[in-house]
Amino acid sequence: MKTLREINQEYHFEKERLRQWLINKEIDAPEEIYDLECDQVLEDYIKEEQYVIRHTPIRKKYQLVDEYEAPELIPMPFTILNIHDCVILDTETTGLYKDDEIVELSVLDMLGHELYHSLFKPEKKMGKAAIRVTGLDHEQLAHEPLFKDEWRKIKKAIGKRRIIGHNVAFDYRITVATALRYGIEESEVKRLFYNMIDSKEIAKKYIKTSSYKLEDLCRLFHITDPQKHRATYDCLMTLQMLRALENHLINRGITKESLVYDPLVIKKEKEIMNNRNKAIIYSYKAEKSITDISLFFGVSCDEIVDIIIEEYKKEEFVLHVDKEIEEKVIFLTRGKQTLEECLQATGKYVPSYLVKLVLLKRGFNYE
Incomplete structure (x- = not known):
């Protein structure tokens, strides 16, 4: 089986056009695309598509926030999962350590409408892993507002509704760390995250699977990954996963009261x-x-x-x-x-x- 590097010695495609073509065709590839092992079917397909590959336009890797369009969703009562009067929250950060901070925060309502979104200029530089995952770097964030200047808007967007997040404890911890960095009282964050709900724990309660990562749960329910590891899209995937889980439980005839077959x-x-x-x-x-x-x-x-x-x-x-x-x-x-x-x-x-x-x-x- 040949690698993509060996195959490309014949065609000499531009690497970024080849990468974009793989993305467009939804072909899974490692970070170093030339290490992709190609079976005969893929090799034949590349040969057939060579003109397309040479002329594939290179798009921006990550969609701008102002291009986000809320999907049309039918309201769902969530009678089994019992999640009412909630918002979905997600953050992107400079890294995963205690001294890291938030560089992006999004809040969606339960119909996928964006209630709040902003990028933030961090004091700490982005870690390499965070840059690779989000596509954001320090230069891109240099002219964004500081977290403290947006705090009032964040609180207003959430209001008194409960926060849902996937592994929401991390979002809480990083929000506390970021707030303290900019002189915001920890008690304000605690009030905001009071009675928070972890969508990962909800999934664990109702289904047995090998992984409860958001992307794996979405794959389990055949939810299309938008391929954008950004806060708004992670919120949307969390919402879609919860809707799919509620629908799955309804199909199985599980009641809210007994959680047994009725x-x-x-x-x-x-x-x-x-x-x-x-x-x-x-x-x-x-x-x-x-x-x-x-x-x-x-x-x-x-x-x-x-x-x-x-x-x-x-x-x-x-x-x-x-x-x-x-x-x-x-x-x-x-x-x-x-x-x-x-x-x-x-x-x-x-x-x-x-x-x-x-x-x-x-x-x-x-x-």
């Missing part, structure tokens, strides 16, 4: 799910994207496609698939007979829900 609840929720499924099909037929439908209904993209497949079996309708995605799946699944073989062949390059949709359009038998 036949009456199952019957009632099945009716709700049937109505929801009808709304999902209606939205898809109206040419809403699967990712938008996923956000709105709090359902994974894979589950949405499964709903589409079941409805398509009853009555055929127009399937909307991006032409480039369709061509890629057709190329990668040549000679494959089973769904498992097709998903294995496309695993690195195309999300599974899109593969299943293309196969459905191509007449694959899902019986």
Whole structure:
């Protein structure tokens, strides 16, 4: 198996264009992309895409905050998780030590609307690991406001609502450290974080999995990673994970009171799910994207496609698939007979829900 470095000796692609192409195609690669090991399928795909790679525009690695657009989400009561009157908070920092400080803080409401966001000019320089993860450095932050000058706005955005965060104890500790650095009383931070909720602990209570890192939980629920390790997007992923968890528990017929299987609840929720499924099909037929439908209904993209497949079996309708995605799946699944073989062949390059949709359009038998 060749490395990307060996393959590129033939093509001489610009490294940054090659990196951007890998990102665009959702191909997982190590930090040093030339160390990526390429199987024959990927090698053939690079050969086919060489013109595209040479002309791939290099985008900014991280999206600017003013480009953030809140998703359209249907309100969710969270009757099982019992999280009400809350906000989602996340921070980015100069590092992970006691003397580090906050360089970015975001607060979202429970519909994903941004209540507050700001970058901050730190006294301490960014650590190398923090620069690599966030894409922020000291020069970029040189003209941002100081944390102390934004403290009043932060408190106003949160108000009396409870703070939810993933590993929120870290956000609390770093907020205390940053506040003390700039002469803000620790008691003010304590009041703000009083009765805080850790989304990681919520997940631990209801599901068993090997990792409770936010990105792993999102992967478990098939939530698309925006590939931006920044505060606002981490807040959004936390919210999406909680919505997916609530939906998962409803589907299993778990009640708030007993947290056991209740036949009456199952019957009632099945009716709700049937109505929801009808709304999902209606939205898809109206040419809403699967990712938008996923956000709105709090359902994974894979589950949405499964709903589409079941409805398509009853009555055929127009399937909307991006032409480039369709061509890629057709190329990668040549000679494959089973769904498992097709998903294995496309695993690195195309999300599974899109593969299943293309196969459905191509007449694959899902019986």
